[in-house]
Amino acid sequence: MTTAKPKVGFVGLGIMGKPMARNLVKAGYSVTVFDLVGSAVEELVTDGAAAGASAADVAKKSEVTILMVQNSPQSEAVLLGQHGILEGAARGHLVVDMSSIAPLVSQKLGKACAAKGVDFLDAPVSGGEPKAVDGTLAIMVGGKQKDFDRARPLFDKLGASAVLCGEHGAGNVTKLANQIVVAANIYAVAEALVLAQKAGLNPETVFKAIRGGLAGSTVMEAKAPMMFNRNFKPGFRIELHFKDLNNVMETARDYQIPLPMSAYLQQVTAALVNSGKGKLDHSGLLQFAEQISGVEVKKP
Amino acid sequence: MTTAKPKVGFVGLGIMGKPMARNLVKAGYSVTVFDLVGSAVEELVTDGAAAGASAADVAKKSEVTILMVQNSPQSEAVLLGQHGILEGAARGHLVVDMSSIAPLVSQKLGKACAAKGVDFLDAPVSGGEPKAVDGTLAIMVGGKQKDFDRARPLFDKLGASAVLCGEHGAGNVTKLANQIVVAANIYAVAEALVLAQKAGLNPETVFKAIRGGLAGSTVMEAKAPMMFNRNFKPGFRIELHFKDLNNVMETARDYQIPLPMSAYLQQVTAALVNSGKGKLDHSGLLQFAEQISGVEVKKP
Numbered sequence: 001m002t003t004a005k006p007k008v009g010f011v012g013l014g015i016m017g018k019p020m021a022r023n024l025v026k027a028g029y030s031v032t033v034f035d036l037v038g039s040a041v042e043e044l045v046t047d048g049a050a051a052g053a054s055a056a057d058v059a060k061k062s063e064v065t066i067l068m069v070q071n072s073p074q075s076e077a078v079l080l081g082q083h084g085i086l087e088g089a090a091r092g093h094l095v096v097d098m099s100s101i102a103p104l105v106s107q108k109l110g111k112a113c114a115a116k117g118v119d120f121l122d123a124p125v126s127g128g129e130p131k132a133v134d135g136t137l138a139i140m141v142g143g144k145q146k147d148f149d150r151a152r153p154l155f156d157k158l159g160a161s162a163v164l165c166g167e168h169g170a171g172n173v174t175k176l177a178n179q180i181v182v183a184a185n186i187y188a189v190a191e192a193l194v195l196a197q198k199a200g201l202n203p204e205t206v207f208k209a210i211r212g213g214l215a216g217s218t219v220m221e222a223k224a225p226m227m228f229n230r231n232f233k234p235g236f237r238i239e240l241h242f243k244d245l246n247n248v249m250e251t252a253r254d255y256q257i258p259l260p261m262s263a264y265l266q267q268v269t270a271a272l273v274n275s276g277k278g279k280l281d282h283s284g285l286l287q288f289a290e291q292i293s294g295v296e297v298k299k300p
Numbered sequence: 301m302t303t304a305k306p307k308v309g310f311v312g313l314g315i316m317g318k319p320m321a322r323n324l325v326k327a328g329y330s331v332t333v334f335d336l337v338g339s340a341v342e343e344l345v346t347d348g349a350a351a352g353a354s355a356a357d358v359a360k361k362s363e364v365t366i367l368m369v370q371n372s373p374q375s376e377a378v379l380l381g382q383h384g385i386l387e388g389a390a391r392g393h394l395v396v397d398m399s400s401i402a403p404l405v406s407q408k409l410g411k412a413c414a415a416k417g418v419d420f421l422d423a424p425v426s427g428g429e430p431k432a433v434d435g436t437l438a439i440m441v442g443g444k445q446k447d448f449d450r451a452r453p454l455f456d457k458l459g460a461s462a463v464l465c466g467e468h469g470a471g472n473v474t475k476l477a478n479q480i481v482v483a484a485n486i487y488a489v490a491e492a493l494v495l496a497q498k499a500g501l502n503p504e505t506v507f508k509a510i511r512g513g514l515a516g517s518t519v520m521e522a523k524a525p526m527m528f529n530r531n532f533k534p535g536f537r538i539e540l541h542f543k544d545l546n547n548v549m550e551t552a553r554d555y556q557i558p559l560p561m562s563a564y565l566q567q568v569t570a571a572l573v574n575s576g577k578g579k580l581d582h583s584g585l586l587q588f589a590e591q592i593s594g595v596e597v598k599k600p
Contacts, residue, residue: 103499126513138513163509166501173499174509177492181515184488184561185481191559192477195548198555199403199473201466209463209474213426213438215481217517248495255498257593259491260564261484293557 005029008154009062011055011078011085012099013040015234016125017068019133020098020158024066025049027157034058055079059088064154065095071243072101079109091117096151098139098158100124100240102247103169103176104254106142110168119147122168124175125159126182128222128236136160140178142170176251179244183265183285185219190286193227193297203228204299223283228299232280232287239278241285242269305329308454309362311355311378311385312399313340315534316425317368319433320398320458324366325349327457334358355379359388364454365395371543372401379409391417396451398439398458400424400540402547403469403476404554406442410468419447422468424475425459426482428522428536436460440478442470476551479544483565483585485519490586493527493597503528504599523583528599532580532587539578541585542569 005028010021013035025031025048033044034052041051052058055078059065065085069075075097079085085095095113097106097120106122113120121143131137139155139162141148148164155162165174192215196206207224210216226232245266252259268288277284290296305328310321313335325331325348333344334352341351352358355378359365365385369375375397379385385395395413397406397420406422413420421443431437437459441448448464455462465474492515496506507524510516526532545566552559568588577584590596 126510126515128514131513138510140509161509161512163505165505165509166499170499170501173496173501174506177496177506178510178513178515180492180495181485181488181510181517181520184484184491185515185517187561188481188484188488191484191561192480194557195480195552195555195559196473196477198557199466199470199551201470201473205463205465206474206477209440209461209465210426210438210478210481212461213431213478214428214518214522215426215478215485217481217485217519218514219517220481222514251499252495255495257494257498257595259495259589260592261487261491261561264560264564289559292560295557 006063007032007061009052009058009065011035011058011065012068013037013044014068014070015129016132018043019129020068021049022047023135023157024154032058032061054083055085056083056088059085059093063093064151065089065093067095067097067099069099070240072105075099075101075105075109080112086112086116086118089116089118094119094121094147094150096121096123098123098125100175100244101172103172103251106169106172110143120168121147121151122171123151124171126175126178140165140171140174142166142168142172173251176244176248179241180248180262182219183241183245183282184261185217186223186282186285187265187268187289189220189224190227190289193224193286194289194293194295197297198293198295202300203297226281226283227286227297230298232284234279235281235283237278238269238272238280238282238284241282242273242278245269306363307361309352309358309365311335311358311365312368313337313344314368314370315429316432318343319429320368321349322347323435323457324454332358332361354383355385356383356388359385359393363393364451365389365393366454367395367397367399369399370540372405375399375401375405375409380412386412386416386418389416389418394419394421394447394450396421396423398423398425400475400544401472403472403551406472407469410443420468421447421451422471423451424471426475426478440465440471440474442466442468442472473551476544476548479541480548480562482519483541483545483582484561485517486523486582486585487565487568487589489520489524490527490589493524493586494589494593494595497597498593498595502600503597526581526583527586527597530598532584534579535581535583537578538569538572538580538582538584541582542573542578545569
């Protein structure tokens with residue numbers, strides 16, 4: 001059985017949202033987009049998308065609306081606020097919030113949607129801009145199986161994997177788990193290279209020596225060269241990882257569990273944001289480890 | 301130009317040393333072995349190795365002697381002690397210490413060897429028992445290029461990669477860098493799964509959802525299933541990772557640099573060793589994160 005492609009709305013055309021929306025246009029979907037940045041909308045229109053007048057207008061013209069914004073307050077505003085998605089969404093509309101936000105906010109948004117007969121999934125992603133461009137993101141989903149099945153063809157165009165992790169909020173809990181591992185891994189590579197540099201070793205040689213062993217990781221492959229080449233162009237900004245780690249610690253507080261390593265990483269990102277380094281790629285966590293050690297990691 | 305295979309000595313037939321020595325026998329080397337555990341020696345003799353009477357005897361009968369023991373004091377005793385390697389090694393002998401020990405001890409051993417006209421490499425490995433068996437270890441080497449070149453054919457039978465990282469001690473500095481990353485990664489996976497479990501998610505589902513993204517790593521593939529299947533059979537024991545992290549912190553103290561994440565991990569391993577869990581696989585770092593949270597990670 002073949003089904004017609006649903007009309008898709010896409011709100012939020014930032015570093016991640018723009019290539020994601022573009023992949024849906026390329027896949028033959030009729031896509032209506034909205035962003036506060038007009039130039040981003042124009043780019044997508046050039047690619048073949050239609051421009052909506054607001055998030056509400058996008059939802060009115062679509063059957064499924066994807067949301068890709070920066071944080072919990074933005075998700076709430078775009079979904080629940082004036083001229084927001086719920087103003088335009090008909091009963092049976094599916095909202096897919098692919099933003100990385102607090103799990104409790106996802107639960108709240110799911111309830112607000114249900115009250116209007118609108119279906120909801122939280123579906124944050126991992127992989128950064130390169131995988132957004134390639135359509136190979138890892139997608140972590142919270143919500144009902146029937147809604148997951150409905151969104152599946154879209155996820156297949158955006159990601160290499162999409163996994164239903166549980167009820168509303170479960171996608172964002174999984175994303176927080178992901179962000180703990182990513183931040184810890186970056187900072188571990190940073191401490192490892194600071195130690196090696198201080199001992200007089202070439203950090204690039206150390207990278208080559210350990211990448212093939214148990215220390216090997218996607219983070220090491222992506223971020224260690226950025227560190228010793230001193231290229232901190234984002235990618236994924238420290239200020240966004242700070243937001244995610246704040247969500248980790250808020251969630252942990254709600255559950256009354258201590259996560260000491262995550263707490264340390266949250267404080268490292270806080271220090272970097274406060275010293276004006278929030279716009280750097282998160283490989284720039286290195287700069288905190290360097291600052292407290294008086295060491296600069298750099299290949300000779 | 302082909303050269304005859306050197307006669308190889310191998311001292312230390314533990315979890316790692318036994319399969320490594322076996323791989324050299326299989327590759328056609330004439331190998332003389334010694335270990336304090338007689339049954340391990342007998343196994344290797346069955347495989348085709350000769351039994352030495354002591355480390356000194358092994359060195360006397362060999363041109364290159366490999367050492368694979370558990371810590372700095374053992375390396376010092378086997379190399380410098382009574383009936384040790386240096387008692388039996390002729391001028392021009394090459395000692396390859398593949399144990400994971402303190403970099404400063406490697407430097408000391410290198411000097412002691414040089415005083416007797418014996419060449420020395422520190423060449424610790426990563427990858428654990430599976431990669432020791434497969435001959436696909438990552439080998440991190442400190443010493444002279446000519447000695448590295450001489451050992452290269454042996455490294456090719458033991459590992460998938462061998463990288464000369466610098467002078468004596470550089471192999472072990474690199475190994476410490478490796479162990480920081482491995483421990484941090486294990487503990488990060490632990491905190492991530494504790495959070496997910498507390499939120500009511502299936503830890504196996506979370507693993508499946510995030511392994512393909514930026515959080516993916518060799519550690520996650522190897523250790524996350526051990527965690528949610530509650531199989532903590534070593535593998536690599538927590539007490540050995542404790543020893544490595546002690547070496548990290550001693551080295552950091554010598555260099556007067558703070559490594560806060562490594563320090564935390566050292567304390568976690570110390571707590572686990574003190575509570576009788578030192579013999580568990582290092583995936584058992586999970587048990588500290590669980591204990592402080594009152595959560596048990598387990599697939600349903």
